[in-house]
Amino acid sequence: METPRIRITVTVNGEAVSEDVPGDRSLLDFLRDDLGLTGTKEGCGEGECGACSVIVGGRLVDACLIFAAEADGRNVETVEGLADGEVLHPLQRAFAAAGAAQCGYCTPGMLMAGKALLDRNPSPTREEAAHGIAGNLCRCTGYGTIIQAVMEAAKES
Numbered sequence: 001m002e003t004p005r006i007r008i009t010v011t012v013n014g015e016a017v018s019e020d021v022p023g024d025r026s027l028l029d030f031l032r033d034d035l036g037l038t039g040t041k042e043g044c045g046e047g048e049c050g051a052c053s054v055i056v057g058g059r060l061v062d063a064c065l066i067f068a069a070e071a072d073g074r075n076v077e078t079v080e081g082l083a084d085g086e087v088l089h090p091l092q093r094a095f096a097a098a099g100a101a102q103c104g105y106c107t108p109g110m111l112m113a114g115k116a117l118l119d120r121n122p123s124p125t126r127e128e129a130a131h132g133i134a135g136n137l138c139r140c141t142g143y144g145t146i147i148q149a150v151m152e153a154a155k156e157s
């Protein structure tokens, strides 16, 4: 039997969107498949890798682990909302400068983890920066350049 649909209104990167979604639709599928915001990546699909990290109501969440309906009435920030038009966010500039993106699959989630950290702690120590991205896995970089990029972005923010 099909899951009943629910009308939700979510503000995504500053824009209100209303959709009818099945009650069991994940926020990740809602963003990627319904809204076409494919910057947010699916890795494990079970809360282990952080590739799907977005910010909901100011908190970093794994979009694969929550229902779209749980975001009803809330603000959702995704990687697509980071840049201001043509102007990259300081984190995006710092990631590029530090070579913190290799294959790039983890990068959207890392950027959002970095943003969630800098939003609540604009001047993190290196340990705090490492802790801020601790829920996000990267197979390529060894994390050093990512932590360095978060520290550099903090200087600019």
Ligand code: FES
Pocket: 041, 042, 043, 044, 045, 046, 047, 048, 049, 050, 051, 052, 053, 062, 063, 064, 065
């Ligand atoms: S895809 Fe969501 S945590 Fe891995």
Ligand code: FES
Pocket: 100, 101, 102, 103, 104, 105, 106, 107, 137, 138, 139, 140, 141
């Ligand atoms: S850059 Fe490849 S997984 Fe992080």
